[in-house]
Amino acid sequence: MKVSFRSVGRVLPTKGFLIRLRERTRLLRSGVDALKMKRDQLVKESQNLLPDLRKRNDIEKKLEEAYKLLRLAYAAAGPDEMRKAALLTMPLLTEMKVRSVIGVEIPEIEMKEFALATSPSLNAVVIAAARKFSEAIRELMPLVNSEAKFERLAAALADTMRKVNALEKIIIPDHEAAIKYIEEALEEDALEEFLRVKKYRQLKRGA
């Protein structure tokens, strides 16, 4: 007779299957331990990022100030002066690397070249806005990296938790139930066999 358990599949009440199932359950338990270790490490890594993430408010404030100055620059210097400033602007060059933290791939952006070319002939308000923006961008880059790292770690953490829960709440209990079922079935078979042998002996003696 074959019985089916959701996460085990078809169960054959045989000794060989029981041995395989016990082996698999042991492996699953050690997997849970490893995943729990990974979860704890991910939590620790995420917590280490918190001081960096808290800087977001300050950087947002700096960006707000920079935008305020940019508006003033448009008012006081005009868009033409901004276009002149753009002639002097070098593009921001970045390099992206992927680093692995406990098996989680984290993108890291590094600023390669960010030179702010200004000149005394530019309107002071345009220089001021450019400086504020460059200051904010310099601080923004580490935050971008921390936020990207945090997002990836959080996704990996959720994934790990889901796996731990599935193993602890569904897969391992299913395996244990299957083992119990096979043990009971085998025990029943053994008892039946014993009674059959006993009956056979009685019949043989009576005959």
Place this chain on the structure above:
Amino acid sequence: MLKRAKEKYLVVRTHGLKSHLLDPEDIRSWVFVESDESLFEKLSPTLYGSFFEGPEDLSNVAKVEDVCIKVNSFRARRVISLSRGTRIEGLITTFMSKYDIENLRRIVFSLLFGRRMEELRLLPVRFGVIDVDKLSKARRFEDLLEMLDDKKLKRLLSTWLSGSREVTEIDLALDRYYIDKLFSHLKEIKAGKQSPIYQIVYSYAENVFLRTLLKAKYLEVDRELLSRAFHRVPFKRLLRISDKTDTLPEFLDELINLSPYKALSVEIRDALKEVGEPWVIEHVIGKRAYTDALRISLKGSMTLAYIIMYLVASEWESQSIKTVLLGRASKVDPEVLYNLLAPPSG
């Protein structure tokens, strides 16, 4: 007093032209006008009004900028055409050549940073001192050098090209070129140091120099480079202060002790304290240039100085109109704009 009839006529005509300029206090109060429709009504009877077709143009930043520079250039051209054949014609053209120099600066920047032609936006005014349209076709510095007619400019550019090719260096050199040109024209018309025309041009050039110094100190330009670039300009006090300071706060601290620069220094220091950046430099200098010109012209309202005062006043007017209109379009706090256009306190 003016001896030549044509010059007399020119000054009288400039008095007439000056009466068409708007009152700075009126312009300043426009920052509080509620709607573009009401502001358009106020602008309609002015020279600016003829360039704007409707209230919606007042929030078109490109149009506003274009109109302001064109009105200023239109007025300057009128004065130049009236001054034909007088001693001052060359001086007025040189005075306005700052726009040509600014365009040359943009051409140099675009070549230096390898910009495409469509990225180069030149100011829409020409005063013919430099053939900007011809120069804008240059694809390499070698072409630019070949196209330049002015020997001094050619020498200046080739020295820079064979040197560091630093943006700041060419910037300072072009400012120096403008200041020198103004003084060489003063010499040409044999203006005595005590004459109002000398004083008004001297004062304007000093303000140009001071603006450059303030921004150079703000950008912490090497003082050696500054002193080399402005070697022997006639503004000894400012040069002395520049030679012993490196940063803008240091420069302002020294400037505050000199009474002519006290108000300016205080205003820039206030901005530095409030915003952390001295963003008001241009406006403070613009106001100072305007009030200085006004003060000097009062000493001799029937002299050639009055013409330069008119040009400075027209420039300040178009700058103020631009600030009001662009400030409104960029939703800048009206109080900030109002204070920005306040007359100097000193």
